[in-house]
Amino acid sequence: MAQKRKLSLPKRKKKVSRVQGKMGKAPGTVSYLGTKEKGESIVHVMEYNTDSFKMSDPIDLKTIVNLKESPDTSWINVVGITDEAFIEELGKRFKLNPLLLEDAINTDQRPKIDEYEDYIFGVFRMLYLNQQDEIVGEHIAMVLMEKTVLVFQEVEEDVFDGVRNRIQSKLGRIRTRGADYLFFAMLDAIIDNYFLVLEQINHRIEVLEDEVYTNPKPVVAQNIQQLKKEVLKVRRWIFPVKELINRLIESEHPLIHQDTKLFLRDALDHTLEINESLQIYREMSMSLMEMYMSNMSNKMNEVMKVLTIMASIFIPLTFIAGVYGMNFDHIPELHWENGYYYVWGLMIVLFLGMLIYFKKKDWL
Numbered sequence: 001m002a003q004k005r006k007l008s009l010p011k012r013k014k015k016v017s018r019v020q021g022k023m024g025k026a027p028g029t030v031s032y033l034g035t036k037e038k039g040e041s042i043v044h045v046m047e048y049n050t051d052s053f054k055m056s057d058p059i060d061l062k063t064i065v066n067l068k069e070s071p072d073t074s075w076i077n078v079v080g081i082t083d084e085a086f087i088e089e090l091g092k093r094f095k096l097n098p099l100l101l102e103d104a105i106n107t108d109q110r111p112k113i114d115e116y117e118d119y120i121f122g123v124f125r126m127l128y129l130n131q132q133d134e135i136v137g138e139h140i141a142m143v144l145m146e147k148t149v150l151v152f153q154e155v156e157e158d159v160f161d162g163v164r165n166r167i168q169s170k171l172g173r174i175r176t177r178g179a180d181y182l183f184f185a186m187l188d189a190i191i192d193n194y195f196l197v198l199e200q201i202n203h204r205i206e207v208l209e210d211e212v213y214t215n216p217k218p219v220v221a222q223n224i225q226q227l228k229k230e231v232l233k234v235r236r237w238i239f240p241v242k243e244l245i246n247r248l249i250e251s252e253h254p255l256i257h258q259d260t261k262l263f264l265r266d267a268l269d270h271t272l273e274i275n276e277s278l279q280i281y282r283e284m285s286m287s288l289m290e291m292y293m294s295n296m297s298n299k300m301n302e303v304m305k306v307l308t309i310m311a312s313i314f315i316p317l318t319f320i321a322g323v324y325g326m327n328f329d330h331i332p333e334l335h336w337e338n339g340y341y342y343v344w345g346l347m348i349v350l351f352l353g354m355l356i357y358f359k360k361k362d363w364l
Contacts, residue, residue: 028098030088032081034107034139036154041080041087047072048167050176065093067148073179074148075167081105081139081152094150096121096143104141104152111240113247120144120183120255122244125237126190127197128159135197135230137237140190144183144255151186159193160186180260187245188267194238194274201231201281208288216295224288231285235278242271309363313354317347 025031043064045056049072058064067074081087081104091101100121103109114121126140138157143150163185166174174185204227211220245268249261256264324331324343333339 028102030084030091030098030101030105032084032105034082034105034154036080036082038082039080041078041083042156044077044079046075046077046164046167048075048175049073053167053175061089061093064090068094068145070147072147073182075182076148076150078150078152079154079156081107081141081154087152094143094145100143104143107139107154109139109141111237111244113244115251115253118145120248120251120253122183122187124187124190124241124244126153126159126193127234127237128157128193129196129200133200135200135234137233142183142186144179146255147179149179149182149186159189163189177260178257180256181263184260184263184267188263188270191241191267191270191274195270197234198274198277198281201227201234201285202277205281205284205288209291212288212292212295216292216299221289221292224285224292228285228289231278231282235282238271238278239275242268242275245271305363309358312358313351316350316354320347320350 043058045058045064045067047054047056047067047070064076067076078087078090084105087101087105091098091104096119097116100114100116103112103114103121103123109123111125112123121141121143123139123141126138128136128138130136136157138154140154140158141152163174163182166172166185174181208220208224208227211217211223245264248256249264249268320343324333333342336342
């Protein structure tokens with residue numbers, strides 16, 4: 001039994017933009033574009049048929065290429081795509097188009113499907129949650145050949161443990177089918193993990209909604225803005241997958257069998273559900289900022305309302321105090337014996353009268 005792969009996130013470096021990395025280079029140049037540090041590629045192989053399976057970590061290119069001629073179904077997993085020389089040589093041995101290899105190690109590549117005469121190439125974004133429940137997006141490229149699926153991925157961590165367990169434990173139909181079903185099973189695992197990512201986004205939206213209503217501080221606005229960026233980024237990675245699966249279903253390429261297309265239709269239904277949910281979350285994330293600004297405006301209006309009422313109450317009292325505070329000798333009420341108390345009484349009556357009036361108007 002294979003041990004579960006541990007989370008391995010290599011150190012990141014300053015990312016080389018797609019434009020900078022390709023300037024001055026011929027199309028098909030194998031040049032890594034990403035944030036991972038340079039390192040050697042590691043190859044994991046799983047071979048299986050109906051009755052048996054075996055795993056190995058070959059380091060010799062000839063051994064790896066010979067797997068293509070094996071009668072068994074082979075899953076060749078290349079972990080680490082920064083070793084440009086190794087990727088280029090591997091591509092030559094498998095007779096892969098240089099344009100394919102260029103996209104396979106370009107981590108900015110949009111999800112795509114390309115059909116060639118002897119193989120089908122696909123680029124996807126593998127999304128999962130790390131130990132801090134943060135969304136991690138890793139570039140992954142897959143090549144479907146007659147009896148082989150060749151996979152290029154950035155790091156050891158992936159979403160294929162369920163596929164491995166089914167192969168090892170002989171669960172389901174995967175051991176009785178060919179490489180096209182393995183290709184589908186891996187694509188299905190990627191799509192299923194999108195649901196976990198969407199659940200996390202939905203949870204964050206609910207938390208932010210509560211904070212917007214109960215504690216709309218400036219940091220909440222920052223979190224909303226960060227969420228909006230993440231939703232748009234996830235949408236850019238996920239949205240094209242629906243069209244790509246539809247292309248596989250409609251494809252007449254001999255590598256995709258008709259019975260596998262039935263399972264691809266199920267995956268298509270999942271992508272439709274995911275895209276609908278993602279569209280809803282996108283709209284909700286955008287409306288959160290409007291809710292935040294509206295709540296902040298309402299709170300400001302409440303403050304201004306209180307200040308206006310207080311000012312309205314004290315304006316007439318200030319007027320009375322101002323009139324009887326003037327230094328004239330012939331003020332009519334100046335020599336009243338109880339004038340001081342009369343003025344206080346007038347002020348109290350005005351104060352209470354205005355409070356009652358505001359209360360009746362429901363301004364308090």
